[in-house]
Amino acid sequence: MDSLGRRRFLSKAVLGTTAVTVVGASTIGSFAPEAVAGQRPKLDVEPGAPDPNFVDGRVRSLGKGELLVTSADRSMHRIHLTSATSVWKLRPTTADAAKVGDGLYARGVRLPDGTLAADAVWLNIVNLQVHITSIGRTALHLDHHGDRIVGHVVAGTTAAVYNSTPAVSDLSLLQVGKHAQVIGAWRPDTNEVDLATVYAAA
Amino acid sequence: MIEWFAGTQQFVLGGVLIWASMFKLGRRAPVAARRSALRKLVGETRAVPAYRAVGLVELLVGALLVTPPVLVVEAYLAVALSVGMLAYLAYAKLRAPEAGCGCLGDKHTPVRGRGFVRAGVLLASGALAAWSTAWWPATLADAPLAWVAVVVAQSAVIVALSPELDHRWLLPLRRWRVRVSHPLARTPVTVPLESSVQQLQRSDAYRSVVGALRSDLLDSWEEGRWRLLTYSADQDGVAATAVFAVPLDGHRPQDIRVALVPESGEVLV
Amino acid sequence: MAQPEQLAPTTAETSWFCCGAAWGPCGSAGGGACGNCRSGSRHCAWPNTSDNCFAITRPDKCGDTLLRRTCGHTFYVQHLCGSTEIAVTIADCGPQTDLWCGEQSCCSGKCASNRLLDLTPSAYSAIGNLSSGIMPVNIRS
Incomplete structure (x- = not known):
């Protein structure tokens, strides 16, 4: 089934215009939230320990459904991607968006051969605590612990969250001199990021 | 001419040093x-005494420079202080890049190029001051307008080279410009994806399946007044796709629908 | 500075931060206040690891009286609406709580206020998604 066909199928599944096979229960409240919250499963990783199911590094090469990643400690990691792997690069995207040199965080399950079967991959994602030093027509100029960062506004994607209210596309309440938190996609080997979400006080 | 200019440097340099000492x-x-x-x-316990000693x-x-008598040694002391400052900046840049300069204010600003240029300007100013033969009021009396112009211009340069002072003039200026005409006021109005994700995370529908979700957002698209969001899921060992329908026209988490649909799990090409 | 004991568990907001040798703007982050912080390890930042740390983060300005906890202390963290609990040790000072006083994150009718904890990407992604910059959590010692 192609991407559009799959979307149509899933739309019908959730909006109730077709009968589909549903795993477990599919209606709201079928899983008791309290029961879920009440469980206290065993810790997956010891406190302070390196997480075997997580990779932090830069993409060194691309293969068929695979990324080869080098971590800062020079260790190499093979990351296996499937259609069930979410890939984020400024917005949800596909594995095709990965480029050599991209920074990467990946979470999944470490297989016996050392490969990470990825559930989620975030490419070039950064989370910065900044001060807005100036605002231009297409970018925010940011101070990140004394380093200058240019945050590019991406029409249709960049959103702002003011004082915990729902995200909006209106960026006109951002103020020079105020602090902000920025989720964005770093442009490799530059001091520039494309802005996904800006958390700010209005 | 150089003696006159040197006289102005006594005042500027002395003023900057006294000003810097006030913060320390x-x-x-x-x-x-x-x-x-x-x-x-110098270590944590000695940092404050050392900072005050520098002050x-x-x-x-600074006081020696702005008060009589005029001695060459005063300018040499100022030069030595500037050389020490350059060495301190180089040390800070190399060994504590995120630490503040603490030079002309208590605002935390790591050492960057502007700090080095400012120290260089003060070094040149000290070297020039060594040429002075008369106390600075005499140079003021000689050419008052030119004296004021030089002092104001040089002070402006030093302020412009001081990131600790940006919040006093640069940010208010930029704030004013943005208030007059916000550059991002014409951003097209859309419902951002993040808004739908936030709404989803506030819903009971999301909470009912959150334990089964394995991935971040896989895909999203719009269908009439709904935005559809999908996540990979694993329900009792069966791979599935969790698909949520989130209202586009308003914040109504209670209306969000969810379905868990079996997933083929084919490898990406 | 002596701080009275805070009742545990408590709810709070958490975000994520990178540390250790890293790529991008994180490259200069270093090992954090404790020197051993790594993005790929289960570490966290706490606003009251020392007097100096407290002087910067100032959770008291948001009405939060936090216990002094130093490098290596373990917290157990769970998404407010999640089922997975992780354990993290303190490796840095942060977040700067006073910048975000009164901020709230909610899930399914439950809310948490004020940023009292930052997690490494490894820890954050074990209970949430990195693309969301903030989430409500339960914290216990």
């Missing part, structure tokens, strides 16, 4: 000292 001897000095590279250089030396040299 003031009540916010301990905070600035602990955030500065001095903490790394005292600056006050002394």
Whole structure:
């Protein structure tokens, strides 16, 4: 089934215009939230320990459904991607968006051969605590612990969250001199990021 | 001419040093000292006394420069202080890049190029001041307008080279410009994806399946007044796709629908 | 500075931060206040690891009286609406709580206020998604 066909199928599944096979229960409240919250499963990783199911590094090469990643400690990691792997690069995207040199965080399950079967991959994602030093027509100029960062506004994607209210596309309440938190996609080997979400006080 | 110019440097340099010393001897000095590279250089316990000691030396040299008599040694002391400052900046840049300078204010600003240029300007100013033969009021009397112009211009340069002072003039200027006409006021109005994700995360529908979700957002698209969001899921060992329908026209988490649909799990090509 | 004991568990907001040798703007982050912080390890930042740390983060300005906890202390963290609990040790000072006083994150009718904890990407992604910059959590010692 192609991407559009799959979307149509899933739309019908959730909006109730077709009968589909549903795993477990599919209606709201079928899983008791309290029961879920009440469980206290065993810790997956010891406190302070390196997480075997997580990779932090830069993409060194691309293969068929695979990324080869080098971590800062020079260790190499093979990351296996499937259609069930979410890939984020400024917005949800596909594995095709990965480029050599991209920074990467990946979470999944470490297989016996050392490969990470990825559930989620975030490419070039950064989370910065900044001060807005100036605002231009297409970018925010940011101070990140004394380093200058240019945050590019991406029409249709960049959103702002003011004082915990729902995200909006209106960026006109951002103020020079105020602090902000920025989720964005770093442009490799530059001091520039494309802005996904800006958390700010209005 | 050079003697006249040197006279102006006595005043400018002396003024800057006295001004710098005020911050180091003031009540916010301990905070600035602990955030500065001095903490790394002399240790945490000695950072505040060392910071205040630098302030005292600056006050002394500054006072010597702006008060009579005019001695060449005063300018040499100022040059030595500037050389020391350059060395301190180089140390800070190399060994404590995120530490503050603590130079002309208590605002935390790591050492960057502007700090080096400012120290260079003060070094040149000290070297020039060594040429002075008369106390600075005499140069003021000689050519008052030119004297004021030089002092104002040089002070403006030093302020412009001081990131600690940006919040006093640069940010208000930019704030004013943005208030007059916000550059991003014409951003097209859309419902951002993040808004739908936030709404989803506030819903009971999301909470009912959150334990089964394995991935971040896989895909999203719009279908009439709904935005569809999908996540990979694993329900009792069966791979599935969790698909949520989130209202596009308003914040109504209670209306969000969810379905868990079996997933083929084919490898990406 | 002596701080009274805070009742545990408590709810709070958490975000994520990178540390250790890293790529991008994180490259200069270093090992954090404790020197051993790594993005790929289960570490966290706490606003009251020392007097100096407290002087910067100032959770008291948001009405939060936090216990002094130093490098290596373990917290157990769970998404407010999640089922997975992780354990993290303190490796850095942060977040700067006073910048975000009164901020709230909610899930399914439950809310948490004020940023009292930052997690490494490894820890954050074990209970949430990195693309969301903030989430409500339960914290216990």
